[in-house]
Amino acid sequence: MSFQDNTAGWTAEEVDMLRQGVLRHALECVASVRRQGTQSQAEAKAWMLNDDREQPFGFPACCEAAGVEPGALRSSLFGMIRQRRQAA
Numbered sequence: 001m002s003f004q005d006n007t008a009g010w011t012a013e014e015v016d017m018l019r020q021g022v023l024r025h026a027l028e029c030v031a032s033v034r035r036q037g038t039q040s041q042a043e044a045k046a047w048m049l050n051d052d053r054e055q056p057f058g059f060p061a062c063c064e065a066a067g068v069e070p071g072a073l074r075s076s077l078f079g080m081i082r083q084r085r086q087a088a
Contacts, residue, residue, distance in 0.1 A: 015056075019065035022057055030077060033084075048074055 010018075029035055029044035051070070053060045063070040 016065040019057060019062040023059075023062035023066055023068075026059075026062075027077065031080070048077070 026044040026047055029038075029040050030048065032041065035041045048059050050059055052058045055061060059074075060070045063073055
């Protein structure tokens with residue numbers, strides 16, 4: 001996936017670093033017990049469920065930048081959340 005509009009003068013490496021930061025932030029929002037039921041958590045979950053590969057900062061592009069398969073990450077994360085709920 002490439003981000004064609006490079007008007008800001010960012011390198012591909014810088015864009016990938018930003019994508020990885022967006023992914024990390026979303027993971028923290030979704031996995032956080034402190035943020036349970038918050039709007040930021042709901043938005044992060046919705047973002048992770050969107051498979052639009054045309055979005056330069058969508059979940060698939062951010063996963064690709066981190067070297068992770070989107071479906072596998074989603075499955076693991078939501079599985080962990082389910083287990084946490086069942087244990088509570």
